[in-house]
Amino acid sequence: MLKLPELPDCFYQNQPTLIFPSSPTPKHSLYLSNxxxxxxxxxxxxYLYLFKKSISLDILKYSLSKVLVHYYPLxxxxxxxxxxxxxxxxxxxxxxxxxxxxxxxxTAEEFLDLSMKPNKSxxxxxxRVEAQSFLDIPPLVVQVTTLRCGGMIVCTSxxxxxxxxxxxxxxxxxxxxxxxxxxxxxxxxxxHSRHLLKPRNPPEITFTHPEYVRIAPGENGHLDMDINxxxxxxxxxxxxxTFTASHILHLKKQCVPSLKCTTxxxxxxxxxxxxxRALDLSPSLNVKLLFSVNVRKKLIPEIPxxxxxxxxxxxxxxxxxxxxxxxxxxxxxxxxxxxxxxxTDDYVRSMIDLLEDKSVxxxxxxxxxxxxxxxxxxxxxxxxxxKPLHMGPLTSDIYCLFLPVAGDFDAVRVLLxxxxxxxxxxxxxxxxxxxxxxxGDAKGSHVEENGFC
Numbered sequence: 001m002l003k004l005p006e007l008p009d010c011f012y013q014n015q016p017t018l019i020f021p022s023s024p025t026p027k028h029s030l031y032l033s034n035x036x037x038x039x040x041x042x043x044x045x046x047y048l049y050l051f052k053k054s055i056s057l058d059i060l061k062y063s064l065s066k067v068l069v070h071y072y073p074l075x076x077x078x079x080x081x082x083x084x085x086x087x088x089x090x091x092x093x094x095x096x097x098x099x100x101x102x103x104x105x106x107t108a109e110e111f112l113d114l115s116m117k118p119n120k121s122x123x124x125x126x127x128r129v130e131a132q133s134f135l136d137i138p139p140l141v142v143q144v145t146t147l148r149c150g151g152m153i154v155c156t157s158x159x160x161x162x163x164x165x166x167x168x169x170x171x172x173x174x175x176x177x178x179x180x181x182x183x184x185x186x187x188x189x190x191x192h193s194r195h196l197l198k199p200r201n202p203p204e205i206t207f208t209h210p211e212y213v214r215i216a217p218g219e220n221g222h223l224d225m226d227i228n229x230x231x232x233x234x235x236x237x238x239x240x241x242t243f244t245a246s247h248i249l250h251l252k253k254q255c256v257p258s259l260k261c262t263t264x265x266x267x268x269x270x271x272x273x274x275x276x277r278a279l280d281l282s283p284s285l286n287v288k289l290l291f292s293v294n295v296r297k298k299l300i301p302e303i304p305x306x307x308x309x310x311x312x313x314x315x316x317x318x319x320x321x322x323x324x325x326x327x328x329x330x331x332x333x334x335x336x337x338x339x340x341x342x343x344t345d346d347y348v349r350s351m352i353d354l355l356e357d358k359s360v361x362x363x364x365x366x367x368x369x370x371x372x373x374x375x376x377x378x379x380x381x382x383x384x385x386x387k388p389l390h391m392g393p394l395t396s397d398i399y400c401l402f403l404p405v406a407g408d409f410d411a412v413r414v415l416l417x418x419x420x421x422x423x424x425x426x427x428x429x430x431x432x433x434x435x436x437x438x439x440g441d442a443k444g445s446h447v448e449e450n451g452f453c
Contacts, residue, residue, distance in 0.1 A: 018096030025072035034355035100127035108151035203353035269332030283322035
């Protein structure tokens with residue numbers, strides 16, 4: 001098993017504290033939409049930020065208490081609905097967010113050298129709340145770790161049922177603004193009501209939805225061929241590859257015939273194809289690519305700015321493995337584009353209605369899942385001492401992340417854990433079609449086995 005460098009232990013001088021909203025907030029049960037409380041999203045989004053200089057912990061706690069007045073569901077607690085079976089809601093009770101303070105004997109530069117590949121030891125950087133279940137963990141947990149050099153690492157855990165990536169970015173930037181400009185009004189105020197995305201009564205399921213599958217009671221959800229189940233049974237190794245603007249342009253030129261496409265479309269198609277090739281799947285298998293799509297502006301009427309629920313759905317491209325791996329980039333890109341264009345208002349409303357059936361689950365059995373964290377402004381967070389040296393997830397998983405690159409808006413870092421047995425093959429396929437572009441851009445940059453730029 002490939003051994004990754006481990007971080008030293010965190011030293012906690014004090015017990016974590018609860019940060020309460022600084023003034024009274026509404027006390028009520030917050031309805032969660034079917035997009036919010038689907039089982040696929042019952043986890044917390046965990047971000048890690050590395051800053052060169054630390055900020056006073058008292059200032060950060062004070063500004064957090066201020067921002068929680070606006071984002072008060074994050075100071076509440078999730079619970080099972082008393083009215084609808086298998087549905088969640090937020091008890092907006094003001095019980096507070098968890099805030100932990102720690103010290104780690106490492107410098108920012110030393111951490112930066114390790115930062116491309118998360119490993120299990122990174123979990124030390126986020127306080128672990130002892131809980132019986134997912135519902136018992138507060139929606140917001142923060143740990144600020146000061147470093148030997150005077151820098152700091154800020155880790156946040158934000159419950160995905162409460163908000164999506166756009167919502168997390170909106171909250172973090174609001175916290176940073178109150179930290180640095182406490183007298184300035186927030187540019188975007190959160191809209192917490194989820195009733196815009198309520199299902200119709202009766203439900204109207206007017207489309208087939210390949211993103212989902214029904215699991216009958218008593219079934220374990222595992223098919224005879226289940227890639228997801230197989231991957232989780234293997235020793236996994238993180239792969240981290242950075243694509244610059246010139247790499248992405250080179251990939252786009254691989255589309256024959258020529259096809260106008262976005263960075264996400266070409267990179268998602270390329271990653272999906274490389275993943276299927278590396279796993280050496282049966283040519284006849286139907287494989288899927290599930291990817292997050294913001295639908296705030298696709299609905300009629302549009303979801304208002306500041307909407308603080310999950311405003312994304314999963315797009316689904318599918319192909320038999322042979323067609324995907326033997327065709328050039330055009331085939332996969334076209335499938336991604338068609339999946340995106342199918343997400344109309346009618347389609348999304350049908351999907352919301354479908355999710356009223358709690359036996360419906362996201363179809364992960366033959367799927368690669370990609371979530372885009374780039375282009376959300378996450379890397380621009382500034383608490384007063386400059387933007388982060390590094391921004392990324394706390395851990396790496398079999399779900400693929402497209403991450404921002406600090407200091408390079410047009411670059412994208414692809415992070416994905418794959419079985420150790422196919423790790424080298426996956427990275428070879430990811431770099432293979434770049435030709436000279438993979439070498440030319442890498443001169444003078446940080447290059448290891450984990451990437452090429």
